[in-house]
Amino acid sequence: MLMNAQKNGVEKIVCIGTDPLDSLAARDFAAAHKNVYWTYGVHPEETTKAGGVDFVLPKEHLPVAIGEVGLDYHSEGYFRDAQIRLFEEMLQLAMDNDLPLSFHVRNAFSDFFAVIENFPNVRGVVHSFTDSKKVLKRILETTDFYVGVNGLATYSTLPTPPLERILLETDAPFLTPVPFRGIINEPAYIRNIAEWLSEKLGEDFAKIEQETTRNVENLFRI
């Protein structure tokens, strides 16, 4: 997959952690491969796995971000209070280590905005954005966050953020872009999302490459 990514012009990859153990697997993978970075996070749907865990970042091979973290009220039986508490803890961890965050927010933007108000200098990306035009506008106007665009954009009617705020993302194994829908998603297909974006925005492919690369390097300092 890494070779296929490289063949398709994807030179740097951020491997996302979704719970404490999974994050350490991401770290080991990143440590063993050139131009692969990792994040430390607990996905909101994994909130119960985080009970009693001390969030201590390793001293070597530091993560480039804290995430996925956030709020997800999509599935019934979610623990709203516990999710908010964990999210605040993760925001503080990011602040303490001067790291950006990868936010996962689903059906929970009003709580999300309320929580981040208490962390004014926070940097991050709202990954896999799937909400309304109105919510997108609020993100763009009230925060400096980037917005994650993935394969979903190629077969839906989601609002498109301006190029200077876009991070391209895989979000594997699902959300494979057109024309590869139905098979496992992989980083190489970032090229197809960039091609779609080029057409959608009426911009040269080279410009899409340049800007989205600059955005990701800027946020993660890679």
Ligand SMILES: [Zn+2]
């Ligand atoms: Zn997510």
